[in-house]
Amino acid sequence: MSEPKSQANGLSTRVAQASAAVVAVGALLLTFDVTAQEQRGWGWLVLVAGVLGLLVAGVMRGAEDAATVKAPLVADAPKGKAAAWLGVAFGVGVLVQAVIPLRYYFGDDAYDERFAWRMFSNVRVYRCDLGAFETRGGYERPVNLMETIHVGWGSLLRRNREPVMDAWLEWRCEQEGVSAARLLNRCVSPAGERAPDVRRAIDCERGEITEGGEE
DSSP states (O other), X not given: OHHHHHHHHHXXXXXXXXXXXXXXXXXXXXXHHHHTTOTTOSHHHHHHHHHHHHHHHHHHHHHHHHHHSOOOSSOOOOOHHHHHHHHHHHHHHHHHHHHTTHHHHTSSOTTOOTTSOGGGOSGGGOEEEEEEEEEETTEEEEOOHHHHSOHHHHHHHHTTOHHHHHHHHHXXXXXXXXXXXXXXXXXXXXXXXXXXXXXXXXXXXXTEEEEOOOO
16 A cells, blocks of 8 residues: 555656746746846746646645545645645745736836736827838838728737737738838827837848838
């Protein structure tokens, strides 16, 4: 009876050790994302996967113990390594929730309000004039956004959400005959002050997206 229990506990221990290694790798990647101000990094996904693995290992250990030991009606608190693993899992989980927003707080995208108090948002009350253009056969022409995309995507473009703008530019390059595309967004604050123009352009041949472009 002790050998199967030992093997079962060994499996949960290996899962916990592997998950701890994933957490360590995720923490390093997330640290790099924060220091490099990379807003679309994937370190947090690795970290969350490791935390989930630790929780799974804890559940596995509990199930293994329940299968081999008759549990009392009132269970004692975890002790020893089990308590340590649970403490690490919950501690890392709290740390993840605190660290993930740092990539946005220290980022350079002033229009990304993913972790902002939306009720105090200034971006939503800006009045913006968004222009979209594409080049075909060497000639640039305007694109009617409302005829090509959903109104919800148009709203995100007007709020200067960089991932959405980049996705639109890349999508236009997939259209036959398009060699370049650009977006120009001019916004005015509620006080009437003009905000800096937001320009993003893509060269379809190179696939390179740049800030700026022609007037």
